[in-house]
Amino acid sequence: MKITDAESLVMEALWKKHPRTSEDLILELAPRETWSEATIRTLLGRLVKKGAVEAKGEGRRYLYSPLIERSDYLHAESESLVDRLFGGEVAPMVANFAKNRRLKAKDIKALKKLLSELEDGDDK
Amino acid sequence: MKITDAESLVMEALWKKHPRTSEDLILELAPRETWSEATIRTLLGRLVKKGAVEAKGEGRRYLYSPLIERSDYLHAESESLVDRLFGGEVAPMVANFAKNRRLKAKDIKALKKLLSELEDGDDK
DNA sequence: CTCCACAATCTACATCTGTAAATCATGGCG
DNA sequence: CGCCATGATTTACAGATGTAGATTGTGGAG
Numbered sequence: 001m002k003i004t005d006a007e008s009l010v011m012e013a014l015w016k017k018h019p020r021t022s023e024d025l026i027l028e029l030a031p032r033e034t035w036s037e038a039t040i041r042t043l044l045g046r047l048v049k050k051g052a053v054e055a056k057g058e059g060r061r062y063l064y065s066p067l068i069e070r071s072d073y074l075h076a077e078s079e080s081l082v083d084r085l086f087g088g089e090v091a092p093m094v095a096n097f098a099k100n101r102r103l104k105a106k107d108i109k110a111l112k113k114l115l116s117e118l119e120d121g122d123d124k
Numbered sequence: 125m126k127i128t129d130a131e132s133l134v135m136e137a138l139w140k141k142h143p144r145t146s147e148d149l150i151l152e153l154a155p156r157e158t159w160s161e162a163t164i165r166t167l168l169g170r171l172v173k174k175g176a177v178e179a180k181g182e183g184r185r186y187l188y189s190p191l192i193e194r195s196d197y198l199h200a201e202s203e204s205l206v207d208r209l210f211g212g213e214v215a216p217m218v219a220n221f222a223k224n225r226r227l228k229a230k231d232i233k234a235l236k237k238l239l240s241e242l243e244d245g246d247d248k
Numbered sequence: 249c250t251c252c253a254c255a256a257t258c259t260a261c262a263t264c265t266g267t268a269a270a271t272c273a274t275g276g277c278g
Numbered sequence: 279c280g281c282c283a284t285g286a287t288t289t290a291c292a293g294a295t296g297t298a299g300a301t302t303g304t305g306g307a308g
Binding site for chain 4: 126128129130131159160161162163165166167170183184
Binding site for chain 2: 100110
């Protein structure tokens with residue numbers, strides 16, 4: 001189930017807070033993304049149709065909630081990138097960030113911490 | 125300049141080896157991607173038009189070469205992902221991989237090595 | 249010189265996306 | 279009770295994308 005760029009902005013809003021009405025979503029998204037109400041309603045409709053969002057009837061309006069976890073979405077997207085571009089290897093991808101100076105001292109520190117936790121950690 | 129999924133497969137083939145003729149590309153890509161010759165020629169044409177590939181005339185056939193660096197492409201794609209989904213922070217993205225068991229001992233080792241090299245390394 | 253095989257280019261077309269206007273339905277106000 | 283505001287749904291439509299058939303142009307075989 002593919003979530004498009006525009007749709008993902010709606011999902012993010014729903015992950016941040018839910019359930020919410022379309023009106024509520026519109027209040028947040030319309031100005032920020034310069035979208036019309038109709039656009040947001042269309043996106044919501046498409047997301048419901050593809051099973052990514054649930055519309056629970058509350059009177060004649062609905063309350064919308066995400067049906068997929070943000071973490072699953074992150075996982076799938078990341079996975080896809082690393083598979084497509086880095087032969088499924090995480091290290092080369094991080095190396096790529098490093099090469100492009102996207103890793104600052106702060107990041108390196110955070111990563112080292114993360115890695116040491118992983119070592120004496122949960123895994124296996 | 126946006127390179128689509130289908131186009132990126134042609135780019136990958138060109139990054140692997142270039143310059144090459146369309147025939148050569150077709151030999152490699154048509155079976156693997158189950159594409160017709162025409163499809164590959166269309167993709168090549170679009171890539172040339174958008175300046176991602178150069179077609180250097182050699183008689184009446186061309187020799188095709190990539191005009192953009194694979195490393196730049198990787199960089200842009202990775203950047204876009206981490207910006208869109210992880211607030212521009214690399215560490216959380218790696219953590220996400222970790223959480224999903226995509227980091228095996230091997231990866232962790234590679235990453236630690238990478239990080240220590242970075243520390244006493246080149247940077248600044 | 250002429251004709252053709254083949255590369256290149258053009259055209260085609262269904263689907264997907266982004267964006268939004270038009271229409272439908274109904275719960276609540278008067 | 280009937281009408282309407284408002285949320286939902288349908289329809290619209292241009293541009294992007296995946297995929298490929300139709301057309302063109304020309305270097306080289308004969």
